[in-house]
Amino acid sequence: MNILILGGGGREHSLAWAVKQNPKCDRLFVAPGNAGIAQIAECADLEIKNGDEVAGFCAENAVDFVIIGPEAPLAAGVADTLRADGLLVFGCSQEAARLESSKAFTKAICDACAAPTAAYARFTEASAAKDYVSRTGVPIVIKADGLAAGKGVVVATDLATANAAIDDMLGGQFGAASAEVVIEDFMEGEEASFFLLCDGETVLPIGTAQDHKRAFDGDTGPNTGGMGAYSPAPVLTEAIAQRAMTEIIEPTVAEMARRGTPFEGILYAGLMIKDGTPRLVEYNVRFGDPECQVLMMRLGAQVLDLLHACAERRLSAIAPVWAEDHALTVVMAAKGYPGAYEKGTVISGLDALPETASEMTFHAGTAIQNGQIIATGGRVLNITARGATLQEARGKAYAMIDQIDWPEGFYRRDIGHRAL
Secondary structure, three states, X not given: OEEEEEEOOHHHHHHHHHHHOOOOOOEEEEEEOOOOHHHOOEEOOOOOOOHHHHHHHHHHOOOOEXXXXXXXXXXXXXXXXXXXXXXXXXXXXXXXXXXXXOHHHHHHHHHHHOOOEOOEEEEOOHHHHHHHHHHHOOOEEEEEOOOOOOOOEEEEOOHHHHHHHHHHHHXXXXXXXXXXXXXXXXXXXXXXXXXXXXXXXXXXXXXXXXXXXXXXXXXXXXXOOOOEEEEOOOXXXXXXXXXXXXXXXXXXXXHHHHOOOOOEEEEEEEXXXXXXXXXXXXXXXXXXXXXXXXXXXXXXXXXXXXXXXXXXXXXXXXXXXXXXXXXXXXXXXXXXXXXXXXXXXXXXXXXXXXXXXXXXXXXXXXXXXXXXXXXXXXXXXXXXXEEOOHHHHHHHHHHHHOOOEOOOEEOOOOOOOOOO
């Protein structure tokens, strides 16, 4: 097969790495890609939110299968355009992508199928939202309704913070994405990620993970897109995962089908777990980043077979094969992230790092300039390792980081601490 992966981050590098190992992969294109991806695939300069442009590229290059990585092309309807052109696509429809692109839509789905989640209210006017918060009390969670690049959530522990978040969001902080806010009760517990393939009917669990959102050690500092992750998630036991399937996932998928918008692709459920009971925090309609990196490290070449079966609606005939192992990834980010940071700094020492089935450096925000790897984003590298135990995987990852020379970067030293 000739395969095109849309995206250019660490998630897509890990997807490309896994797909490339499968002998069914003939040519591999990634658009737009990055410096790491360019070492294993052909990078293409495409506007990945433009379905017609992507379809044209597929026709010119005899692409057989398209894997959509980020949420933005899904929310823009790229999967719909490609399917209308007769292409085989892994990724949900624009309407199904509303499970991520609209918090209010997801809450309405939960209401309709009785999936347990936090109590909530929706607002477009700041005064009404502030009155609600005043009556409800803190802590409370303020969310922009639409896609805000992982930055549209504020957990407010005092009224001043809550009111400021309401003013910022409804005042246009995220443009149309925050024209409406969803305000929901704060849920206590431990959060974990549950990943499932769906082909419109069959739902197939393919792994669990936990990530670290805060920038600094000890889960301190500002929220980020994720500073590291590990898989599996010990808190998501087999019994709790089954409860989540029965009470949350399967009712959601059934409700989407009932509405005439079956979900096809990867469903990523963020779950809050307390006293053995899972509740839904949010849905995403793509692999998490950096959770994807640890899942790909554990699944390897079979990923292509799983995604292909999902796209062809034959999930009922396939299942993942898991080793009894663990994977952990540490994000190296530019100093200043998630605030302002310098771009264009040089990263050295990557050539000496191992590239094996159990040790990989996935690039997120990099480019090649004058023969050198430079940082172009906030989250820049994902140092990822696999081991028989989480401790072994962690040791390998930090040993790799010790060989990297990048004074302008930083990382957390405590990834995996909750499980260890």
